[in-house]
Amino acid sequence: MTDPIKTYAFVHHHITVVRAGATPSLQVPEPLSRKTPVMILLLVFMLLFSVVSAQQMETVPEVERVLPKALESYRWFHSHPELSKQEEKTSKRLAQELRAAGLEVIENVGGYGVIGLLKSGKRGPVVLYRADMDALPVTEATGLPFASLNKGVMHACGHDLHMSCAIGVLTLLAQNRDDWEGTILFVGQPAEEVGSGAEAILADPRFQELLAEVGNPRLALALHDDAGLPAGQVAVTPGYVTANVDSVDITIHGKGGHGAAPDLTVDPVVIGSELVQSLQTIVSRKLPPGTRAVVTVGVFQAGTKRNIISSKAELKLTIRSYEPEIRERIVEEIERMSAQIAAAHGAPKPPTVYHHAESYTPAGFNDITWAGKLRKLFQDELGVENVKDLPPSMVGEDFSEYSKGLKIPSVIFLLGAGAQDGSTAGLHSNKFAPQAEEALRTGIQLMRLSLLEALRP
Numbered sequence: 001m002t003d004p005i006k007t008y009a010f011v012h013h014h015i016t017v018v019r020a021g022a023t024p025s026l027q028v029p030e031p032l033s034r035k036t037p038v039m040i041l042l043l044v045f046m047l048l049f050s051v052v053s054a055q056q057m058e059t060v061p062e063v064e065r066v067l068p069k070a071l072e073s074y075r076w077f078h079s080h081p082e083l084s085k086q087e088e089k090t091s092k093r094l095a096q097e098l099r100a101a102g103l104e105v106i107e108n109v110g111g112y113g114v115i116g117l118l119k120s121g122k123r124g125p126v127v128l129y130r131a132d133m134d135a136l137p138v139t140e141a142t143g144l145p146f147a148s149l150n151k152g153v154m155h156a157c158g159h160d161l162h163m164s165c166a167i168g169v170l171t172l173l174a175q176n177r178d179d180w181e182g183t184i185l186f187v188g189q190p191a192e193e194v195g196s197g198a199e200a201i202l203a204d205p206r207f208q209e210l211l212a213e214v215g216n217p218r219l220a221l222a223l224h225d226d227a228g229l230p231a232g233q234v235a236v237t238p239g240y241v242t243a244n245v246d247s248v249d250i251t252i253h254g255k256g257g258h259g260a261a262p263d264l265t266v267d268p269v270v271i272g273s274e275l276v277q278s279l280q281t282i283v284s285r286k287l288p289p290g291t292r293a294v295v296t297v298g299v300f301q302a303g304t305k306r307n308i309i310s311s312k313a314e315l316k317l318t319i320r321s322y323e324p325e326i327r328e329r330i331v332e333e334i335e336r337m338s339a340q341i342a343a344a345h346g347a348p349k350p351p352t353v354y355h356h357a358e359s360y361t362p363a364g365f366n367d368i369t370w371a372g373k374l375r376k377l378f379q380d381e382l383g384v385e386n387v388k389d390l391p392p393s394m395v396g397e398d399f400s401e402y403s404k405g406l407k408i409p410s411v412i413f414l415l416g417a418g419a420q421d422g423s424t425a426g427l428h429s430n431k432f433a434p435q436a437e438e439a440l441r442t443g444i445q446l447m448r449l450s451l452l453e454a455l456r457p
């Protein structure tokens, strides 16, 4: 099968020649010589050829012009993954590409954040567009020719795809500034996987200065790839789209002693076991049926030796919810159950329940009006059958911080990156290998359309 990228690169080459002012000149060299008829013939041929190229150009979707560059960036980012808060080389490369595309760039914002400003030169709205940059502590096993060169670190969540998509989109928009009005405030965000990058960007005084200069955005936009959705498809869910993420640690205080004399102790392992069971009844018995929420005990640690009853046990929980009142209710139930179950077993003091406010990630809410507009755009572009309705996810995404912090609406949509037969390994898997070319083609086009829509006065 023909590689469409190569084909378009070839066409693009001729477009460049035509645009670079090499359009055959109609000036006939003086003085006329024997060579003149040959030269005229040659010029006529070149002129004809450039007309053909120009016609071909019109049939080539604009996205194809930036796709080879975006793919090249994608492969570079993929082979050079960096962990959260260590995105040094990644940020340099991203900054370099954005400058080359014509953006004003500020580096090292909120850590290794990269802020890019793209101004049309005409007054108009400001729109924030975010792409995240960090990779994961995963040892890659995809076997890709451009697999990770950084041992034990992998772009297993597709943030490499997000960055290269942004490079494609912003290059196109920079080349066509007559098509839109206003300012694009691009945020290359570090540390998404640890949930702290967006807050760090928002808290950086240079970001605040920039906002004061350009104005508060009217909308925040982002996309995230999806391994289960085939490349060429997209999902945009109005309303809640990602969950509140709360972290709670419980320390159960017992009374330690000999494993052979439990009657002289208060066993925190027994209290903890009962508590884990009871916590599972919060969603099923304490919340209205159909409420979407999760309580997971990911860590249960106690003891050092089989014949010693420990004096304490530790539980570490992750809690997922959407509505603020449900979030509060779950935490209250955890506190109540912990205290009462420990009391029922005669614990010397109530458990310590610590709610980590600093690591809270708010739920993401896709603004109903904007999500509706984008969905319509996507349907017109891809066909109704390629725009899916996916249920909201229980994962966390700190993209929600921009909406919360700047008090603006936001939309994040899911970009299909999987194989048509559903065989692509999931996000965070060491075998995650997206259909990068097709996903980039769709992502660049849809994000470009979304930005143009959001920038309409």
Ligand SMILES: [Zn+2]
Pocket: 157, 193, 427, 428
């Ligand atoms: Zn991830």
Ligand SMILES: [Zn+2]
Pocket: 157, 158, 159, 192, 224
């Ligand atoms: Zn991610």
